[in-house]
Amino acid sequence: MDNQNEERFKQGEFAAWVGIIGNLVLAIIKGVVGFISNSRALIADAVHSASDVAGSFAVLLGLRAAKLPPDRDHPYGHGKAESIAAIIVAVLLFIVGLEIGYSSVESFFHPIEAPKIWAVYAVVFSIIAKELMFQYKYRLGKRIKSDAVITNAYEHRSDVYSSIAALIGIGAAVLGGKLGIDWLEYGDPIAGLAVSLLVLRIAWKLGAESIHNTMDHVLHEEDTVEMKEIVESVEGVMNLDEFFAREHGYYVIIDIKIAVDPEISVQRGHDIGKEVKRRLIEQSLVRDVFVHINPYNEEKDGEST
Structure with a gap:
């Protein structure tokens, strides 16, 4: 601790x-x-x-x-x-x-x-x-x-x-x-x-x-604006497909899906996800972040898997 x-x-x-x-x-x-x-x-x-x-x-x-x-x-x-x-x-x-x-x-x-x-x-x-x-x-x-x-x-x-x-x-x-x-x-x-x-x-x-x-409710939109800006500021993140931040007592657990260039290596995608997690956890409220990587598709921007 x-x-x-x-x-x-x-x-x-x-x-x-x-x-x-x-x-x-x-x-x-x-x-x-x-x-x-x-x-x-x-x-x-x-x-x-x-x-x-x-x-x-x-x-x-x-x-x-x-x-x-x-x-x-x-x-x-x-x-x-x-x-x-x-x-x-x-x-x-x-x-x-x-x-x-x-x-x-x-x-x-x-x-x-x-x-x-x-x-x-x-x-x-x-x-x-x-x-x-x-x-x-x-x-x-x-x-x-x-x-x-x-x-x-x-x-x-x-x-x-x-x-x-x-x-x-x-x-x-x-x-x-x-x-x-x-x-x-x-x-x-x-x-x-x-x-x-x-x-x-x-x-x-x-x-x-x-x-x-105690019912795993997610934070309201206005409470997640800064967190979403942090994610979108990470180099290599082309789109934020999905973002759920839920209170877990006094701290926050985040589940997100981000889109990255489909042509990059698996290692590069992994590194982008780690950087997103690191920056979010720097916030005192965030205890853990689970990042799912999607290939970016301009025609299906915003859709996730």
Whole structure:
């Protein structure tokens, strides 16, 4: 593995550990304070943070699997392990959203009591901490091109949204308790329900995107312009007959067919193909290139075999 990829995985793994430790601390704080202050919304938010711990572990395992070099059974490498980890995170998030929603709805059928003011302080602390974690992981994920890290970042952002909803609900419930307005006390379980809907929406969106990335989709036309120009600039390439660049996790695998002068030697055609591959791999995104050589035929320009 080259130094650039090694550094990429080190940064990704460090981010995963930041998520594991940070979420564990927040889950404990919110869980304890939620129990003491009698806040269902804060307890639901604590469960959300606890699920993020599992999500960060999934990201860590995905990064380590993606780090493995190609082998006989996986000649294209293990880059998709990150996307699979992202799907696992999304599924965990979806299950947590359902559980939070169920718990919140159930609370409407039992006597309710306004939470204590400590719940407000805990949720404000959570909002600040989770937004900082989101900004760090999102920027890192974009820089190292990791679906798993970006998905994990949005887990933190979903926690921010859920904590804001919890803050509104808890604040309303606390105010209702102090002013003797009974219906405001239901702001706490209503906030828990809002949290669950936000979590479900984010889980669905992230899961759909991660599944799309595992389906061998090719890069869009506008994303391959520079790569095609590189191929066409190689001496001896008379036509680019076919070009498919597909994402394989954080890197790209390219399959192309190029046309060369039919009168040149096999060795010369082979050398042209090697030069095309070398120049494309110089791009940081490209891991491997499979080049098929066609004889150029002006009358059938663009047709390939």
